[in-house]
Amino acid sequence: MSRLWDRLMRLAEIGARGDGGVDRQALTPGEIEAWHLVLRWAEEAGLEAATDDAGNLFLTRPGRDRTLPPAVIGSHLDTQPNGGKFDGAWGVLAALEAVADPGFIPARDISVVAWSNEEGSRFAPGMTGSEAFAGVRSLAAIRALRDAEGVLLGDALDTLHAAFPHLPRLPLDRDFAFCIEPHIEQATLLEEAGLPIGIVTGIQGKITWEITLEGEEGHAGTRDMALRRDAVMGFARMAARMQREVGEADPIVKFTIGRVQVVPNAPSVIAGRVVFRIDLRHPDNAALEAHGARLEAIAAAEAAPCRVTIARLVHAPSNTFDEGLRARLAATATRLGLPHRELLSAAGHDARHMAPRCPTAMIFIPCRGGISHSPLEWAEPAHVEAGAALLAATVKELCA
């Protein structure tokens, strides 16, 4: 097998689960160990390592003119608690291969990036590294996030930085020449078409909400039904109608209520509070907004006799990646003999936050059955190599 494949398997040992999956969540000792390993590989290749206040990692091949904005390629090193070996990791290691040749002196700096906390499983919502970099969220707001144990993201970030005292800190909000993020598809379009390469046209839009229903606790055996303000019943009414009027009303929309917290959650107590999360996605911004407005109207209409609070957490419209960069990727893929197609990303990626700042694109490779965020996640070695070859060739053309 290739060095890239060997490194993917070696990296997957850090946080390895017994079932073949990887649990290497953001800002954990596992991620620190992963940095040590990747920094060793970067040093062997003669790359310059640096971080920034948001915990992003940059490994830079110096170019001939160091005053030019760097090109940036890469993805993330953190995983879901039930993650796999390829989500994020492949993008970083493929980028490392693209600048590994010490004989290649690019026209400008090329930085391999590992964005901090893409997954958002420990500290939610995620993409904190790219959002802090791009000014989408403030560093202060990000540092104030807490994990389930109450640990501040800011404290975990300080622990990470303390483990690498020699790394210089680059500023946030720097200019880039262009950005390319390689990633597994996490869906089945490429697999179904039998293609090794996808060139991503954009990322579907996403809105998330936290909805809080405040009712009144009471005794399950005595309280008159007519007098109840039962937060679970409010939730059920609301969720069932949202599913009918949004989830089942559009073949493209993705509507999910994945987290529901009931208080006090005791079998014989009428629930006084339910807090739940809505995740809504759509590639068309007008449809996304229309469905979002409908969900908010249903939440308001079905709440009584409970009180409802509707809070939008994430509002990321769909975006379109740079047409010139997409055309360049397509031409290079054709030159390399790699069959490819354009496709839309259903999942979010850090590249979303670079797209408004510089020409940005993504390269997808297939993953088996579209399965991701699962120990079953798998990418074929031939696809892993094909995607990395396309990235390397494109970067060499653009930075010759």
Next chain:
Amino acid sequence: MSRLWDRLMRLAEIGARGDGGVDRQALTPGEIEAWHLVLRWAEEAGLEAATDDAGNLFLTRPGRDRTLPPAVIGSHLDTQPNGGKFDGAWGVLAALEAVADPGFIPARDISVVAWSNEEGSRFAPGMTGSEAFAGVRSLAAIRALRDAEGVLLGDALDTLHAAFPHLPRLPLDRDFAFCIEPHIEQATLLEEAGLPIGIVTGIQGKITWEITLEGEEGHAGTRDMALRRDAVMGFARMAARMQREVGEADPIVKFTIGRVQVVPNAPSVIAGRVVFRIDLRHPDNAALEAHGARLEAIAAAEAAPCRVTIARLVHAPSNTFDEGLRARLAATATRLGLPHRELLSAAGHDARHMAPRCPTAMIFIPCRGGISHSPLEWAEPAHVEAGAALLAATVKELCA
């Protein structure tokens, strides 16, 4: 204030919440602390303390003929996590007052009882103490219950017993002369009628279920709506229809879903499993059965495309308390000048399990607004005293 009131307030300090409520769940360090306190009061009164293998506590005033079956009076010391100061505690402390006078030598033993785990909030379903005593559930099945942290009831029970190594163990399944349980009403009939005393005719029937919906986990951003097996959506559909067809269809029924557990309960992951509890009550056994059958039919009909498992946990038909004992309580209340009425208990109580074994009755006092299982639970000092006076006088008459 009286000694009884002072003790109620003192006991409520154990497990006190910041909001005036009490969190003293079954078989916790708080309940052990409550036992220490109540055992001190029993010792001061010269009562004999004992326990049994189910974790019930008995504090006995020895009678003249110790070969006769004892009279048993009392209730329970555990609370809901969001409990109040009176539910259970008043019944135990009122019973303690009824046998407090060392000069009263009854004809037979009179035992104050604190039944174990009445509430069933930590280890569900509850009433494990009286059910093990009465043989309604086996001790082995009860010891195998687990709390939300996975702790076995059996282990928690052993911890309780280890804290009181000097207490002798009485056998389960003993004969009693009669049983009286004093309790707050947890409804508003007495308050609305302006009466201090209720004499309970019976307890409405109750069926509880644990329903498990098995779906399939998936990525919230990529999985087609049409292909999903979303356990939260199955739950919402089911619960909303149950509420319409049972909860809102009968002015007497009580229908509650108080506990809902979602797995993995992550905002961007389609839920693979939902486990929830149904609590159904009705004073008419035929109506109880009909509503129960309807709920099971809805669970089966609305489950697809998820798989559903429907498990009945508790099936307690409505019962009638002893007419002779009720007449005695009414006569004594009249003699003491305490206005009273008969009423049905909407809530379940340990007395339900004594009723088939010996003459059994219950004394209710009003609680403000009918509110119970809430920090707002409140009983007026005058009612607390009136109910205790009726119990003490009745016990003295029956055991003179």
